[in-house]
Amino acid sequence: MILVLAGTSDARELALRIKAAGYDLLTTVVTESAAKSMEEAGLPVQVGRLTAEDIRRLIEAKGVQAVVDASHPYAEEASKNAMAGASEAGVPYIRYERESLASPGHDKITVVEDYVQAAEVAAQKRGVIMLTTGSKTLKIFTDRLLGLPDTTLVARMLPRVDNMQKCEELGIEQKNIVAMQGPFSKELNKALYSHYGVTLMITKESGRAGAFDEKVEAALEMGIETIVIARPQIEYGTAFSDFDGVIGQLRELAAPAVG
Structure with missing residues (x-):
């Protein structure tokens, strides 16, 4: 049995590869929507x-032989x-x-270490600031940005009830909430930036599967400044950015299930 921490589209694909390699597995996710995605793929969750x-x-x-953190x-x-x-x-x-995409060198891009620094630079x-970093750290930005003169905060996040409740509690007006499920194409990003008159976009360096390219390229083509929050620096030990590396490591550690 292999335990797979999942929840993203590439994590689901990795879990399917592990299953196809002959391993029993259990995936774990945080949200019901992610669980549905796993179940639809035929993965236990x-x-x-x-x-x-x-x-x-x-x-x-469960008698787990290895933990795959995806x-x-x-x-x-x-x-x-x-x-x-x-x-x-x-x-x-x-x-x-997922492989890190180096932020393109550009005078419109500012790379910061964390959410607090991103909020301070934005302040x-x-x-008109579009926040595309999700709801978990929303309060960091509302504490520093709401109420500033000549500043509007537009929050883009998953269309979930708890997210809408959080926006209301933190004082973000409904007209400034973009509740949509990504990933977004470059064209759609441009349309949203144009609709809200965005002058600054804040994003995480989430990788190609997180549509990082599309967000940043759209902003740069429109002359919109961008703040990129760098990934946390964690010493993982055994780590891979490709599925074959993970499968190969598993074969060294654990035998596939019999039958």
Whole structure:
């Protein structure tokens, strides 16, 4: 049995590859929508956030031979819990992370270390700011940007009830919420930037599968300044940015299921 921390489209494809290689597996995701995607692909799934202790117990209960962490590049807590849980249970940990795309060198791009720095830089620049970093860190930006003169914050996020409730609680007006499921094409990004009159876009360096290229290229072609939040710097140990590397490592660690 292989435990796969999933939730992204490339994580789902990796899980399918692991299954095709002959391994029994269990995927874990955080949201019901991600679970539905796994179920539709014929993958067993468990829903809910997991602590390190949760992961250790799951490993022991299911007889897990290895943990494959294919969580989002910015799911820092999930990765740390997976590493700790695997270590406590004494099983190998393998990290899969979509290949990083170096931010194109351009005078319109500012690369920052974290969300707080992104919000502080945005507060200096002001204007119509489109935030494409999700709801989890939304408060960091609303605390620093809402109420500033000559500043409008447009939040783009998944169309979920809890996200809309969070926007309301933090003071983002409905007219400034873009509730859509990505990934977005470059053309759609341009249309949204144009519709809202965006002068500054904030994004994470989420990789090609996260449509990073399309967001940034659209902004640059329209002369829109962009703040890119760099990925967390974590020492994963055994890590791969390709599916074959993960499968090859698994073959060294665990035999496929019989039958």
